[in-house]
Amino acid sequence: MKASKRKNLEKQGWKIGSVEEFMDLSAEESAYIELKIRLSELLKKRRAKEKLSQVELAKLVRSSQSRVAKMEAGDPSVSIDLLVKSLLALGASNSDLAKAISSKSRAR
Amino acid sequence: MKASKRKNLEKQGWKIGSVEEFMDLSAEESAYIELKIRLSELLKKRRAKEKLSQVELAKLVRSSQSRVAKMEAGDPSVSIDLLVKSLLALGASNSDLAKAISSKSRAR
DNA sequence: GAACTATATGTCATATTCGACATATAGTCA
DNA sequence: TGACTATATGTCGAATATGACATATAGTTC
Numbered sequence: 001m002k003a004s005k006r007k008n009l010e011k012q013g014w015k016i017g018s019v020e021e022f023m024d025l026s027a028e029e030s031a032y033i034e035l036k037i038r039l040s041e042l043l044k045k046r047r048a049k050e051k052l053s054q055v056e057l058a059k060l061v062r063s064s065q066s067r068v069a070k071m072e073a074g075d076p077s078v079s080i081d082l083l084v085k086s087l088l089a090l091g092a093s094n095s096d097l098a099k100a101i102s103s104k105s106r107a108r
Numbered sequence: 109m110k111a112s113k114r115k116n117l118e119k120q121g122w123k124i125g126s127v128e129e130f131m132d133l134s135a136e137e138s139a140y141i142e143l144k145i146r147l148s149e150l151l152k153k154r155r156a157k158e159k160l161s162q163v164e165l166a167k168l169v170r171s172s173q174s175r176v177a178k179m180e181a182g183d184p185s186v187s188i189d190l191l192v193k194s195l196l197a198l199g200a201s202n203s204d205l206a207k208a209i210s211s212k213s214r215a216r
Numbered sequence: 217g218a219a220c221t222a223t224a225t226g227t228c229a230t231a232t233t234c235g236a237c238a239t240a241t242a243g244t245c246a
Numbered sequence: 247t248g249a250c251t252a253t254a255t256g257t258c259g260a261a262t263a264t265g266a267c268a269t270a271t272a273g274t275t276c
Binding site for chain 2: 032
């Protein structure tokens with residue numbers, strides 16, 4: 001539902017309920033998780049290409065092996081910020097990131 | 109400098125100094141800031157399109173007017189995570205985000 | 217199977233980011 | 247001018263993400 005439509009409905013006295021809200025949040029949450037997974041996959045790919053161990057990458061980005069593992073696992077405790085910073089440190093460009101983000105999911 | 113090249117140099121006994129390191133960090137930092145600016149510009153555009161005030165958008169994303177203002181200003185205290193979540197809440201898709209991220213800078 | 221090396225998982229104190237609030241600035245309309 | 251609306255900026259306690267560390271798991275070589 002578009003925010004403008006929501007706004008109009010609210011003006012007309014509708015209360016947008018928690019079920020609709022819940023569904024909206026789910027869709028957003030899916031997109032958010034998908035985004036993180038794609039970045040983590042790019043990170044794995046880049047690290048492999050550079051033939052670095054997690055320990056070596058951790059050193060490069062001033063982090064720790066455990067956090068690198070969590071990044072690559074798409075752990076909920078890892079922010080997009082950290083993924084992006086790590087990818088940039090590995091030499092990825094903004095358009096590399098964009099490509100990864102918009103790539104279609106692979107066959108299963 | 110590629111991480112693999114750096115690694116090889118280090119194997120051969122080179123110490124990658126703080127100047128090189130500084131330059132690398134600057135480049136990464138630029139890309140990071142550029143990324144945030146592009147997302148904040150997309151947020152402004154999307155909010156304008158929906159004709160929402162900052163207060164209304166804040167409500168929609170369960171935040172506050174001041175944080176929305178900071179998001180749109182690319183304030184350092186705002187994470188990419190928050191920008192992304194807000195954009196998704198405004199109905200942007202991952203490929204919308206990707207487009208914004210890889211877009212070339214406008215003429216000045 | 218012991219000794220390595222690489223990666224995964226759990227925890228924790230500290231650092232960063234958060235929403236909220238106060239307040240400032242700026243534009244509009246009467 | 248003063249009231250009103252929108253946006254910007256600064257601060258703060260609470261919430262979340264961080265690097266570090268310990269330890270687990272798994273693969274390899276001897």
